[in-house]
Amino acid sequence: TERGAIGTITLKGEEFTTRKDDKPSPIEVTMTRLSAERRVLDFHEEGGRLGVELTAAAGAKLEDLLGLKLADIRAKIAETKKPQPAIVRARIEADMKVDIVEKFSTQNVVAFLEGSDPKLKDEIVLFSAHYDHVGVAQAGGARGQAQAPGGPSVAHIYNGADDDGSGTVGILNLAESFAAINRPRRSLMFAWHCGEEKGLWGSEYYVKRPTKPLDKVVANINIDMIGRNSDDKPENANHVFVIGARRTSQELTDLVYKVNADRMRLDETDNGDYFHRSDHFNYARNRIPVAF
Numbered sequence: 001t002e003r004g005a006i007g008t009i010t011l012k013g014e015e016f017t018t019r020k021d022d023k024p025s026p027i028e029v030t031m032t033r034l035s036a037e038r039r040v041l042d043f044h045e046e047g048g049r050l051g052v053e054l055t056a057a058a059g060a061k062l063e064d065l066l067g068l069k070l071a072d073i074r075a076k077i078a079e080t081k082k083p084q085p086a087i088v089r090a091r092i093e094a095d096m097k098v099d100i101v102e103k104f105s106t107q108n109v110v111a112f113l114e115g116s117d118p119k120l121k122d123e124i125v126l127f128s129a130h131y132d133h134v135g136v137a138q139a140g141g142a143r144g145q146a147q148a149p150g151g152p153s154v155a156h157i158y159n160g161a162d163d164d165g166s167g168t169v170g171i172l173n174l175a176e177s178f179a180a181i182n183r184p185r186r187s188l189m190f191a192w193h194c195g196e197e198k199g200l201w202g203s204e205y206y207v208k209r210p211t212k213p214l215d216k217v218v219a220n221i222n223i224d225m226i227g228r229n230s231d232d233k234p235e236n237a238n239h240v241f242v243i244g245a246r247r248t249s250q251e252l253t254d255l256v257y258k259v260n261a262d263r264m265r266l267d268e269t270d271n272g273d274y275f276h277r278s279d280h281f282n283y284a285r286n287r288i289p290v291a292f
Contacts (some may be wrong), residue, residue: 003058007051007153008051008052009052009053009054010052010053010054011053011054011058011059011062011070012054012055012056012059013054013056013241014051014056014137014153018098022123030209034126034291037071039069040156042086045156049128052061052094054068055235056228061201063083065090066088066090067085067088073086083274089206098140106132106194106195106202107194108191108192108194108202108203108205108206109131109191109192110175110189110191110192110206110211110291111189111190112187112192112211112212113125113174113175113178113179113183113187113188113189114187115183115184115185115186115187115188116182116183116185116258117185117186118121118183119187120185120189121185121186121187122216123186123218124187124188124189124193124216124218125186125187125188125189125217125218125219126188126189126190126217126220126221126283126288127171127175127188127189127190127191127220127221127222127223128171128190128191128192128193128203128221128222128223128279128280128283129164129167129168129170129171129191129192129222129223129224130145130164130167130168130192130193130196130197130202130203130278130279131165131168131192131193131194131200131277132159132160132193132194132195132196132197133158133160133165133197134162134197135157135158135160136157136158145280150175154228158177161227162225162226162227162228163224163225163227164196164223164224164225165226165227166223166225166226166228167222167225167226170194170223170226171190171223172190174191174271175188180231186218186229189217190209191203193206193279196278196279200264200277200278200279200281201222201280202279202283203279203280203282204282205281206282207283207285207286208268214215214286214288216290217288218288218289219249219252219288219289219290219291220280220283220284220288220289220290220291221290221291221292222244222278222279222280222283222291224274224278224279224292234266238257238263239264239265239267240260240264240265240266240267241268241269241270241274241292242256242266242267242268242288242291243265243268243270243274243275243292244275244281244291244292245278245290245291246268247275247287248284248287248288248289249283249288249289249290252290252291253290256291272290275292278292280292
């Protein structure tokens with residue numbers, strides 16, 4: 001970006017784009033095409049930088065048109081461990097057409113409980129969870145495949161009881177509990193987001209079109225996958241991962257530890273990069289303190 005880049009073109013190697021035994025290629029399995037189309041939409045909606053991914057065959061054509069030898073450039077990068085910029089004089093015109101590969105209607109579900117304090121009720125603590133999962137993955141699909149010993153690959157059903165049926169009923173229980181007792185001083189919002197597994201779509205939609213002013217939300221508590229112990233071990237019953245608080249608010253971090261440290265084993269490890277992979281991320285992008 002410092003040199004004026006307005007976008008990226010990523011060339012996928014043959015190992016990512018070649019089908020084997022008529023099974024989907026890795027690029028198809030991970031729905032890269034759909035992701036690329038999403039980035040095209042984001043580019044037009046938000047004025048961002050465009051990112052496009054090309055198959056190996058399309059990349060070879062581009063390489064020929066630009067007069068580049070990408071194999072030599074890759075070898076040099078591997079040798080020096082540094083980027084190898086190359087200047088080309090070319091004008092690239094692209095007609096980006098977005099194909100609708102899947103169309104359906106869904107919705108976020110939102111509930112609001114007004115606080116009891118005349119002043120503090122303007123502040124909102126938002127609890128969130130996502131009620132979608134990946135459904136049925138076809139043989140060779142993104143989440144792997146089911147295969148009987150010596151038998152053919154078959155479709156696999158992902159029920160989503162933990163991810164995130166557990167969080168869905170978790171915040172429903174919270175909503176029922178808060179409604180049944182004396183209302184807290186601050187207002188509470190409960191958001192059941194759709195489309196999280198597709199790319200945090202429900203929360204992305206909500207932060208762009210909130211039902212209450214987003215600047216009134218003082219914290220987002222996002223609950224995801226609380227249905228089983230870490231590693232399924234009984235001794236990990238009180239082991240809870242807390243991600244995002246320290247990255248967004250020291251005050252929220254201190255509060256989490258003050259309330260839970262004597263009853264829970266809090267773990268801020270994020271080896272799976274969950275900070276970017278659940279709905280709290282869209283709230284964090286809007287400078288709202290979050291805890292996952």
